[in-house]
Amino acid sequence: MASTDTHKVAILTSPQEPNAKPTFSVQNLPRPVPGPNELLIRLSVTSLCGSDLGMALGHMGPVGNILGHEGVGKIAALGSNVASLDPTVEIGQRVGVAWLRDICGVCPFCVDIANEGETRCAEALHSGKEAYPGTFAEYTIVPLRYLARIPPAFDGVPDEEVAPILCGGVTAYKAIKGCRLTPGQWLVVSGAAGGVGALAVAFAHAMGYRVIAVDAGATKEAYCKSQGAEHYVDVTSGEDAGKQVRELTGGKGAKAVVITATAAAAYQKAFDMLGPFGTLMCISILPEEAKVIFHPLWMIDNGWTVKGSSVGTRADILEALEFVKRRVVIPKVKWGTLEEVEGLMDKMSKGQLESKYVLKL
Numbered sequence: 131m132a133s134t135d136t137h138k139v140a141i142l143t144s145p146q147e148p149n150a151k152p153t154f155s156v157q158n159l160p161r162p163v164p165g166p167n168e169l170l171i172r173l174s175v176t177s178l179c180g181s182d183l184g185m186a187l188g189h190m191g192p193v194g195n196i197l198g199h200e201g202v203g204k205i206a207a208l209g210s211n212v213a214s215l216d217p218t219v220e221i222g223q224r225v226g227v228a229w230l231r232d233i234c235g236v237c238p239f240c241v242d243i244a245n246e247g248e249t250r251c252a253e254a255l256h257s258g259k260e261a262y263p264g265t266f267a268e269y270t271i272v273p274l275r276y277l278a279r280i281p282p283a284f285d286g287v288p289d290e291e292v293a294p295i296l297c298g299g300v301t302a303y304k305a306i307k308g309c310r311l312t313p314g315q316w317l318v319v320s321g322a323a324g325g326v327g328a329l330a331v332a333f334a335h336a337m338g339y340r341v342i343a344v345d346a347g348a349t350k351e352a353y354c355k356s357q358g359a360e361h362y363v364d365v366t367s368g369e370d371a372g373k374q375v376r377e378l379t380g381g382k383g384a385k386a387v388v389i390t391a392t393a394a395a396a397y398q399k400a401f402d403m404l405g406p407f408g409t410l411m412c413i414s415i416l417p418e419e420a421k422v423i424f425h426p427l428w429m430i431d432n433g434w435t436v437k438g439s440s441v442g443t444r445a446d447i448l449e450a451l452e453f454v455k456r457r458v459v460i461p462k463v464k465w466g467t468l469e470e471v472e473g474l475m476d477k478m479s480k481g482q483l484e485s486k487y488v489l490k491l
C-alpha cells in the first residue's frame with residue numbers, strides 16, 4: 131500500500147528510438163514538492179495524446195520518462211510565495227496541465243501578442259520534456275506563472291471532457307481557426323479518425339464549415355460522419371483522394387486542408403485537394419527525415435498558403451471548452467488506467483486506437 135508521501139506514476143522504460151516498442155512500468159515514487167512559485171496538483175484524469183507516442187519514439191527529441199500532457203486536477207498545495215504573488219489562487223481550484231508548462235514572456239515569440247506567439251516560446255518548458263514531468267502521474271507540479279485555470283463557469287463540463295481539449299482539442303480548434311474560413315466553405319481533415327482528427331472534424335462542423343474527412347479504411351467512415359463530416363474519403367479505396375475531394379466540392383477543391391495524419395504522404399496528397407487560395411495547415415509531426423515536396427509555381431499560380439499551428443493559448447483552451455459546454459462538440463472518450471498505458475500505446479502505434487482514452491488517476 132502506498133504511503134501518503136508517494137504517488138503512482140507510469141514510467142517510460144523503453145529507449146526513445148523510432149523502432150522501439152514503448153514499454154512502461156507503474157511505480158510508486160516520492161510525491162513532488164512545489165518550489166516557492168509553484169503549485170502541487172492532484173490530477174484526477176489524464177488523456178492519451180498522439181504526441182505521447184511520438185515522444186516515446188524519440189520523434190520530438192530527448193524527453194523525460196514521465197509522459198502525458200492532458201491532465202486535469204485540483205490544486206493540492208501552494209508554494210511559499212504563491213499567496214503573496216496571486217491571492218486569487220486557492221487550494222481546490224480546478225486546473226488543466228497541458229503541453230506548455232511555462233513560457234518566458236520576453237522572447238520574440240512571447241512578445242508577439244498579435245500572433246499569439248506564446249505557444250512557440252523559444253524558452254518554453256513542456257510537459258514531460260524539460261523540467262516538469264508529465265501527467266501520467268497522480269501528482270504533478272506547475273509554475274504559477276503559466277497556470278491554466280478552468281474557471282467555475284466550466285464546472286458542468288466533467289474532467290474527462292476537459293482533458294482531451296487541453297492538447298488534442300485545442301490544437302484542432304486553433305488550427306481550424308487559423309485557416310480563417312467563412313462558414314459554409316469546404317475544409318478537409320486528413321487523418322480524421324485519429325485523436326486530433328476526430329476533434330478537428332467536430333470543431334470544424336460546429337464552426338459552420340463543410341467537412342470532408344479523409345482517412346485510411348472504410349470502417350472509419352461511420353465514426354467520422356458521427357463527428358460531423360459530410361463526406362468520407364478512404365485513401366485505401368484505390369481511387370485518387372485528391373480527385374475525390376475535387377468532385378465532392380463541385381470541382382472547386384477545399385479552402386483548407388488540415389493535416390492530422392502522421393504520414394508524409396498525407397501532406398503530399400493535400401496539395402491535390404486544395405482549391406484556389408487554399409490553406410494547407412500543418413499540425414501532425416513527422417519523423418525528422420520526412421520531407422514534403424512542392425513546386426513554387428503551385429503557390430504562385432494558386433495563391434496557396436502553407437502554415438502550421440502549435441497547440442493553443444490558455445484563452446484558446448477556454449474558447450474551445452465553450453463548444454463542449456454548449457454540447458456542440460462532445461469529446462468521445464473511453465476509460466483506462468495507468469497500468470493500461472503500455473497496451474494503449476501499442477494499439478496507437480498500430481493505428482488501432484479508436485477514440486480518445488482518458489486514464490483515471
Ligand SMILES: [Zn+2]
Binds near residue numbers: 234235
Ligand atoms: Zn518566450
Ligand SMILES: [Zn+2]
Binds near residue numbers: 182199
Ligand atoms: Zn498532445
